[in-house]
Amino acid sequence: MTVNIKRLDASQSDFDSSLTTLLAWDDSVDHQVNETVRHILHQVKTRGDQAVLEYTKKFDRLDVASVSELEMSQDRLQQALNTIPQDQRDALEQAAERVRDYHQRQNQESWQYQDDDGTLLGQKVTPLDRAGLYVPGGKAAYPSSVLMNAIPAKVAGVSEVVMVVPTPDGVVNDLVLAAAATAGVDRVFTVGGAQAVAALAYGTDTIPAVDKIVGPGNIFVATAKREVFGTVGIDMIAGPSEILVICDGQTDPDWIAMDLFSQAEHDEQAQSILISPDAEFLNAVEASINKLLPTMERADIIRTSMTDRAALIQVTDLSEAATVANRIAPEHLELSVENPETLLQEIRHAGAIFLGRHTAEALGDYCAGPNHVLPTSGTARFSSPLGVYDFQKRSSIIGFSAKGADRMGRVASVLARGEGLTAHARSAEYRIKND
């Protein structure tokens, strides 16, 4: 059964509206989910540990007497790291080292300066005190996600990273625990769902309240994060994963087909798009797709994703490809071309950009170094990959000398009175010298 992939042509007059249709993604709110989540949040906020125990029994079928029984010791994490196969341990540790090395370069420094009046101005950078990391259980349990969320927090200087992960029926994923050990996660609770988000946001007697909650999750987790935003910080609410490949037609079509599959296998709503000025190459990749699909473990998911959401887009040249890429602002952008650094100069909006034929997007998911938590659904127009900066915040520093307060107090007084805020004006005027 051949996969029918949409074809778009940037030279057609209806291209812009076709592209809009292709990219449209329904993120409408499910009111039933909202109601359920609000109820769970309220229960945990008001009844703490007891509510956490009840929901964990109900949803994960774990019946314990106290939440402290749901905490995993550091010994248990270390045991997982010692238990997994050596090649997995090596891979985890190599990936962690590269991720740590890259993220250390994102560390922000405090700075100060004095102006001519002797007035001190600056910006003080401090880490969050405590961060919460949600890790999904079951089939979507990804150790790489533990590394990508926990390492930036630890590099930022967060004192305590608290991880929550559901273990339905007590089934534990040792790779996930090994990743937690490798990343330096401080505490782990086997709690999941909206109840875990609530516990991290409000705190219970046993689970400490955090300042920010990060990490992926299902619709209940995402809705809960959205609801507690303001009480704590949250990371982005992610849409389906996407890849956009720009190819000059000179890369092996099998490689490109597999790169498209690597997004499509995530879920049916994932989106894989290829842009090329070479119509024959688009045909060749389509042939590779049909050739390779039957060999894939996740063929059904890939087929649905490719049929519903993929596209092959023909453009006049690579410059037009860059224009289309900026319009899409993709999560992942592969520049599979001869001179990727030249094309890079034309790219303004993308979460992560992969240069050259050898840079498979999958390398970025695991071990290149940069984060794999990236803005989806076009939000790369205004947001950034998860980073150390997400676990630090800034405070402005202002220290006026007597001379500076005298001079700038006059300016503040005029502006405050112009706004009718006379307490502001008089507060500044007290510091003006009257000699």
Place this chain on the structure above:
Amino acid sequence: MTVNIKRLDASQSDFDSSLTTLLAWDDSVDHQVNETVRHILHQVKTRGDQAVLEYTKKFDRLDVASVSELEMSQDRLQQALNTIPQDQRDALEQAAERVRDYHQRQNQESWQYQDDDGTLLGQKVTPLDRAGLYVPGGKAAYPSSVLMNAIPAKVAGVSEVVMVVPTPDGVVNDLVLAAAATAGVDRVFTVGGAQAVAALAYGTDTIPAVDKIVGPGNIFVATAKREVFGTVGIDMIAGPSEILVICDGQTDPDWIAMDLFSQAEHDEQAQSILISPDAEFLNAVEASINKLLPTMERADIIRTSMTDRAALIQVTDLSEAATVANRIAPEHLELSVENPETLLQEIRHAGAIFLGRHTAEALGDYCAGPNHVLPTSGTARFSSPLGVYDFQKRSSIIGFSAKGADRMGRVASVLARGEGLTAHARSAEYRIKND
């Protein structure tokens, strides 16, 4: 009529719960407002300019034939700047210069490095294409807010800053327009409310869609911003303004009373708190408050705010004051003490920190240089002042050499297979050399 201000004592056993009660702020959602806002958003999204015209006629009583008639020309902005009194123009321009100078130091640079395999890693920083700035009309029309929101965007390199400001019954605030001219705002539309937020988020034939919307507004504006988040970026949703003053007891009590008033005059829900180890000083400030209150233009607002939400907190020493301050994570923190830089070292969470007796918080509102848009309601635990970084975003750069792809492809393959994602694994494996 004496103002009764709450007294708290950090040495009392119920201090923590008293403080929690003091800080509690009801930000519950108004479902009626939500419904109204969603309807307006939907109308503007689907009917564009026509809906904007209808709502502007309905809410602002402006009846025009096309949205282009609601645009103000650059000439009109310049005319406002030429019309206002010279001392106001001078003050605006001095403030703008200091704000610009400070914010230029927040500019972020792209960076790249090569690892031992010749693999390129980096982070590319780019400005947003277009930013929207909401400016309230009527009595809360603050020119300083135009400077504080527009200047960081322009410093960041945003090509087009689009300002919306309602002008009910056609009443225009020349100081606001003059500030727009000074800050370099590119386009101004006299549209307000949820309809203005919708126009900026979705775009209409006349008003361009932006990538991020910033600026203060009433409950309809705040709710609309919350709803369009995801389609565009937004800044923080601000709670009531707050000031926390830590004083060693040696600052003139009238100065401190006026500093507290400068927050209290904003609105009845604003919160002013003074912490001191000196009980006599707390009494002296209370006396100053009662002495000065009758002389204030906004005495009624101040009285309500001070009665309902202010507090005088006694502590054992300045170190305990810092602990309480970190617990509160205030928007504004004055360290009105002899050695503020020593005390600063103990402060972890605050939006802006004002050092020494001469640094009235009001100076920071207008012309110190740092931004006056700051995290409220304890969110300084995890968020930062508005800054240039809010108008820039990062893209990760990954360029593997053939050698690097070979080496790291093996790591990615192991981890991808560990997660059951075989398309990821095979995509990486294609780039492994088989010789």
